[in-house]
Amino acid sequence: MKMKMKMKMMMFVICACVLAGKSSGLLGFKCSQRSSCQSLVGYKTPNATSIFHLMNLFHLSDSNSILAANNLPSSTPSNYTIQPLDIVNIPIPCRCSNGSGVSDGVPIYRVQKDDGLFWIANYVYMGLVTYQQIQEANGIQDPNLILVGDRLSIPLPCSCDSDHIVSAQRVIHYAHIVEDGTTVESIAHNFGTPTDVLYNLNGISNNSQLIAQTVFDVPLKACNSWVSSTSADYPLLVPNGTYVFTANSCVKCKCNAANNWTLECEPSGLPPAANSSWSTCPSMLCDQTTLSLSNTTTTSGCNTSTCSYSGFSNQTIMTTLSTCPASDNYGTTISLSWKYMLIALHLVMLIVYPL
Helix, strand or coil: CHHHHHHHHHHHHHHHHHHCCCCCCCCCEECCCCCEEEEEEEEECCCCEEHHHHHHHCCCCCCHHHHHHCCCCCCCCCCCEECCCCEEEEEEEEEEECCEEEECCCCEEECCCCCCHHHHHHHHCCCCCCHHHHHHHCCCCCCCCCCCCCEEECCCEECCCCCCCECCECEEEEEEECCCCCCHHHHHHHHCCCHHHHHHHCCCCCHHHCCCCCEEEEEEEECECCCCCCCCCCCCCCECCEEEEECCCCEEEEECHHHCCECEEEECCCCCCCCCCCCCCCCCECCCCCCECCCEEEECCCEEEEEEEEEECCCCEEEEEEEEECCCHHHHHHHHHHHHHHHHHHHHHHHHCCC
8 A cells, every 4th residue: 555655646746747847957056166065954854753863864973963953962862752844954064066066975865665766855855855866866767667775875955155155154055945835035034044145046036936845045154263274174164053063073163143153162072983093082272371172361451362173183183372352341441431531631621721
């Protein structure tokens, strides 16, 4: 019964799409800048599932990346239950080529009994990819002929274009499935992205071109950081309200818009990732200071110096001493003092030299 339902549904929808002239479109999102980066997709769970199941479905090496992308406590167990129709942010490696970006080698899906490409695209990966795109990415001649055990590359959409999309702010691209009844304006409001940016980026000019249950490119503003362009994790893009583990899991960095869109990094307290060559986490002291990563000291009465994360290499974690004003209070006090001094001066002049 299950097999018949799947086959009938697959054949009907495939024929309907062909008759309607629905195009598979280009693989992925537009991408013309960096060749690789991290991106996000919003996965709507078809039924109750777990962090562990999502790790396997999207080929993630550990649960930390999912927990971080969804701002869940790092102590959350992998059997944590996710409710049906919940939207989970899934981090994916992205690679750009020929003007478009798709996930870099993952996920890989192993075909199960009764599966069809339409079923895999729309009921396993919930519309994040079309069956035509899976067909193209895997060189499949007939979409109705796939075999149990076949390993299929799933080309999830992504982009590494970052600079100058939202003013001068760097962004991380998020693949959003358009809900029924939504508009570009409502999407812009929900994600804090300018409406004109969404129109331009997705190549549409009005809401009549916004199609429900299709994927939509939403650039999310990322926090600024001190990470060097020579670092293995450059560019470290973290959107507001999330965190990430980096430097082989030794460093935890979080983005909070309330912190002036500046990335805050600290020692994670975790051992090095299992796939790294590190037995212990390297030193995180700033050069020629006693400050360790995330430590702050106040100097000269008005400045703060913070030991900030600036990246990592094969054997070291790099830090830098960043200095900025401690607060606006000091400047405000000076400004007010000068105002009061000028007023007093005027009063003295009036007394000495009356009109």
